[in-house]
Amino acid sequence: MKDEFSLIRSITPEKAYHKELIQGIGDDSAIYTPIQNEHQIVCMDTMVEGVHFTEQTMSPFQIGWKALAVNLSDIAAMGGTPDYYLVSIAFPSVWYDRINEIYRGLSDLAKRFNIDLIGGDTVSSDKLTITVTAIGHTFKRKYFLRSQAWPGDVILVTGTLGDSAAGLRILLGELRGNDDEMERTLIKNHQLPFPLIEAGQIMAQMPYHTSLNDISDGLASEANEIAEASGVKLIIDYSSLPKSDELLQLDPKLQKEYSLFGGEDYQLLITAPESAVLEYQQAFKKVGIRLTRIGYVEEGSPSVYLVDGQDKALLSKKGFNHFTD
Template structure:
């Protein structure tokens, strides 16, 4: 039986490519290839499976569709890309009716309209199992401005474009009570972060347009997992200051260790995390301020050759190495 999603992906990654236009295949948030002198094409795909990623007790049909597109758009955001098109493949379970399925597509359409992204095709089949929804998104990015995980260098600043942990806290509430429970106002906000995350497309475009050397990843599996992917791709060590990780007001009511666990390992926040030359962080921060957006410096890139992530909790303790402990499909079965 397969035990590790990430090791399996490594094992099937080709050693070489046939197409000279290919810039990035397996190993980043999306595939990237050259289409003309000005632009590169960006393509990504994600699947949501009922009973694994959601149930009818955690997401409404509308939210299933919205989130299925949002997680793909987030991958484009992590490449600094502009969304253009999407395709939908759906395996329909017997207990999903026409009204519910229409709501799934409505959820996608509403989010797609925000980014002027066109539905251009897909596939529809029936299944004896649960509902399976696969979305492919196609976008474009200016040549030379894509934001790859392998771009980190020693001395860089490590950053986040938003708070993390709220989605995991929201999911915890849903799993304890279902979405039909009477929640407080704050609890509803946490739950909404899980059900309808906002992909950081605008933030990705600001990062791409800055012209700075930036490595980037979207936070789908938790900060720990995403930063380890950057460390591995760039072959550097990342040093994170716990006290610099932003904590939202909604998470402040949780014990400190639970907050940190949500932030590092919860995932499904779909903010962006990455690195930039430390001298360029302040100019980058000003760019974000001009768009009424925030960016947080949470650490530094250390030595080359040691692909690892270390958490510094206080000056009196040695840093602890944090590994990929976010969601792993094969390990979680």
């Protein structure tokens, strides 16, 4: 590792947002006092050059931003508030001069949520590999699991679906938009996802039983995870899926593929009782987060069904199983 110490010095924050932080970067471990009477929330996600991004699809700044964003999205999906993060970067020497840009991407997003960088590692490697651990806490011990969906619940989703997948295809030269602005909007959704911490926090302050998943692997995959964890059947109405004006300009087949299986939108998939919907919608509207009802939960063996006009198909994590009747 070429000059690891000066790199660590350059990324060490000058001040901490949390007075509960006793020791951040600079010792064997970090130490902090947890928020009293609250649970701790922890997650860890890795992005690898050539697998999750290439120099063609993401700038160093965006790599840093997204590496933290995908973890904050996992905290949001528990209804939590993020407090700290740790970063390990393994990189080849050709990346050395761009590492500070990666840290700038991380810290620009961290600043928006007052999150402190408290540790990590920097090591040599052939391919840039970035792993983030994010740590947060609950609000009044409330949290949301995938296993809390009940028959009679409605299914809701934030934002729009499929934009990130379309943006990636444009970056890879596999898809063209109708104009530059359309391309830029879709690409931005892929490169700079914004974690919906605020949405999770809003729900944590309300009294409803809610199940929650962030959409990292595509709506079909996440809906199946809720169905399996909760032991219920989910019925999704395709015509109700929220799509951006940009996505709606694409071929309908691509719209369907990207909105159901695209992934990396980092929207939240929610099941909640009917009585919660209006309150959620009003609170989300105030902070500019779109919330759309896309289906309902039934009793039945764990499964997800997609209704599209007269067609009803079993939706697996990666595709359809159409019925022959």
